[in-house]
Amino acid sequence: MLAIIALIIIPLPAALLDVLIVINLTLSMNILLITLFTKSVLEFSSFPTLLLFTTMFKLSLNMASTRLILTAGSAGQVISAFANVVTGSNYIVGIILFVIIMIVQLAVVTNGTGRVAEVSARFTLDAMPGKQMAIDSDLNSGLLDEKQARKKRDDLQREADFYGSMDGASKFVKGDAIASVLIVLINLIGGPIIFAAGGKMSIVQALSQFGKLSIGDGLVSAIPSLLISIASGVIVTRSANQTSFGATLSGDLLRNPQLFRIVAAILLILSVIPGFPFIPFALMGIVMFAGSSLVERNTVQQTQAKKRQQQQLELKKKRTKQEPEESVASFQVEPLAIEIGYGLIPLVDNTIENSLMDRIVSIRRQIAKELGILISPVRIRDNLYLDSNGYSIKIRGNEVAKGKIYPDKFMIIAQNDGHFPFKGIPTKDPAFHLDALWINAQDKEQAELQNFTIIEPLTVIATHLKEVINKHAPELLGRQEVKKLLEGIKGQSGVVIDELIPDIMRLGEVEKVLQNLLAEQIPINDLATILETLADYGTITKDAEMLTEYVRQALKRTIAAQYADENKTINIVTVHPRVEEMVAQNIQKTPTGSYPILKSETVNQILTAVGKVQQSLLVKDTKFVILTSPKIRLVFKKLISMNYPDIAVISLNEVPNEIKIVTVGTIEL
Incomplete structure (x- = not known):
């Protein structure tokens, strides 16, 4: 404000006046755009005070330009440019244009803005008690907390203050327009008198010169004033729908495409009536028809979006209603889950043929058929902390197995010599721990010709999952x-x-x-x-x-069928009677089951004997089971299970009469 007063007192050079006039024009443009993009009057609550500053700034520039016009007979390049472009060689035309702008500003924009602000202030004040009661009701019912209620009350008071201030601030704009007219008259009358009386110009030259300068100065100040007047009208006529003016306008105008077709039809009819220009009416009619198609397409898209949003809202409400029932289940771990890295996410896509989901469904059916248990659905989720090609199999939230596959490669299993004639990524088959190699897709055909076992990435993870389920079936x-x-x-x-x-x-x-x-x-x-x-x-x-x-x-027939060959023969390894007697005499019953209580040296000797027999039979590629008496079968299985979990132990009572047995070894100390 001190700077504005200084502009009134201190003479300004023409160059500085040009800069300040451009700043004033820029400021008025910014104010108009701010009001167009404002969603609520409270977002621009400083507007009434800003009107006072912009009015004083514009009037100070008027006074500075008037000083230059009356003393130097010129007022800088900006005012001269406005005068020459608008008036040309006839300043009477400029005076008429200036008068029209002033009439529009005073009689239309400013007058209407003041009336709207007055009515809005009155209605806002009248509605305040009811709105405050509504806020108190929401607070008492728990819809609002104390902080939210206080903010709503403050916003309500600020809104009432704003419209009250705008009612008075609109008078600034009106007074500014009147002052602009008076300043133009002063320049138009005072300039010729001063310069003609001083003999510097003839009366005709003075009228022409100062007529242009006065109109240029008036237009330079009238245009920013008009922009700010429009901004005032925009902000006081804003509806409280929390959207910008552009969004509100497009929603109102583009709501019904049928209206565009009606207007287009009228324009096309007018274009063919004799005496009316064909091209403007026909072109505009075609544009309106095209606009109606675009609006209709946009309306369909918005309807579909609203429908999806409504469905999501209904689903959310449904979940909210079910929340008390599902709140406990929501944080419980799943019986069986697979976590995958982001690189394996495409394998879960149901739209592709033979996806991981399809494999899991097939595995659940196989397990049900082979073991007779129903596996609950397997939860699959991505885990950003895993390697991009890694996966983790979890049972009740705990990792029991993990692996790594490459979706764009194939796994081949090592042959007897363990040599791979291909370049690739060495690995181990995760299910059976065999040496393997990941090869590129272009090497697959060559590997088939060399009789390598080729496994697809999905088969690798599916086989691993099935093996985990078989191993941990009791937990499931x-x-x-x-x-x-x-x-x-x-x-x-x-x-x-x-x-x-x-x-x-x-x-x-x-x-x-x-x-x-x-x-x-x-x-x-x-x-x-x-x-x-x-x-x-x-x-x-x-x-x-x-x-x-x-x-x-x-279930002896079921058990024997697992280990018998096609000749209904089972290869057995017997336990020496002395070992059986030793185990039988050292069985201890506990609440959790029966366990062998043997010296560590004896346990080591038994395990060593089992290892020797297993090694000798593996060399001969002979599959076998250990046969014991019914009394020690379970205890002997527990004894060797830590070291040899895959060796089956059966008793004599579990071998049907029709099954032959062949002794291939004996466990003795």
């Missing part, structure tokens, strides 16, 4: 899964189920027996036989291990 079988299994066969075995549960055994005891069977890879798909056996012996003992042995004996 819980009471819920057992209940589903029993409900599935209730139609054909309802009698034995009703007899067994809960009178003889509880569901958890049946679950333990089934887990014991799965721990040694015995399928439980013959549930009828298993339940019949448990019903028979469940009244005699509640020991899960003893009941498991009884069930194994009942």
Whole structure:
């Protein structure tokens, strides 16, 4: 404000006046654009005060330019440019244009702005008590907290203050327009009098010179004033819809494409009426028809977007309603899950043929057929912390296996010599830990010709997953899964189920027996036989291990079929009687099961003997099982399971009469 007052007092050179006039024009343009992009009057609450500053700044420039005009007979290049471009050689035309601008500003824009601001201020003040009561009601009902309610009250008060201030500030704009007219008259009258009386110019020359300068000065000040007047009208007529003027206008005008077609039809009709110019009307009609098509397409897209948004909102509401029921399940770990790196995400795409999802569905069916258990759906999620080509298999949130595959390569398994005639990435088959190599796709055909076993990336991860499920099957079988299994066969075995549960055994005891069977890879798909056996012996003992042995004996054909060859022969390794006697005499029963209590030297000797037999038979490529007496079968299996988990141990009672046995070795100390 001090600088503005200084402009009034201190004479300015013409060059500096040009710069300040351009600044004034730029400022008015910015103010207009700000009001167009403002979503709420509160975003530009300083506008009434800013009007005072812009008015004073513009008037100070008027006074500075008037001083130059009356003293030097010129007022800089900007005013001269406006005078020459607008008036040309006839300053009377400039005076008429200036008068029209002033009429528009005073009678239309300023007058209307003042009236709108006055009415808005009155209605805002009248509505304040009701709005404050609504805020208090929302606060009491819990829809708003104290901080939000205070902010809404402050915004309401600021809005009322704004419209009240605009009612008065519009008078600045009106007074500015009147002052501009008076200053133009002063320049137009005072300049010729001063210069003609002083003999510097003739009266005709003075009227022409100062007529142009006065109109140029008036236009330079009138145009920024008009822009600011328009800005005032825009901001006081803004609707409280929290969108910018452009978004509101486009939404209102482009809502109905049918209106464009009606207007286009009228224009085309006018174009063919004699006497009317054809090209302007026809061109505009075509443009309106094209605009209607674009608007209709945009309307369809917006409708579809709103429909999707509504569906998402309904789904969100549905989830919100279910939240109390699902809140506990939402943070529970899944029984079985696979986490993959971002490089493997395309393998999960359901749109491609034979995706990872399809493989998992196939694996669940195979497991159900081979082991007789129902695997719950496998959760697949991406993990940015994994290697891009890595994956991790988790059971109940804990990693049990991991691997790495390359979607654009193929895995080949090493042959007997262990040599790979290809360049690639050395690796181990994750399921069976065999030496392998990842080769490029162009080497696949050559590898087939050399009889290498070629495995696709999806097959690698699918085989690994199946192996993990087989190994950890007991962990994946819980009471819920057992209940589903029993409900599935209730139609054909309802009698034995009703007899067994809960009178003889509880569901958890049946679950333990089934887990014991799965721990040694015995399928439980013959549930009828298993339940019949448990019903028979469940009244005699509640020991899960003893009941498991009884069930194994009942499933002897199923067990023997796993290890017999096509000639119905099983290769067995016997346990020396002295070793059997030693193990039998050192069995300790605990609440968690039976365990061998042997000296560490004796355990090492037994494990060494098992290792020697296994090594000798592996050289001959002979598959075998260890055959023991029923009394020590389970304990002997526990004894060697830490070192030799893949060696099966069966008892004499688990070998049917029709199966032949061939002794291929003996475990002795």
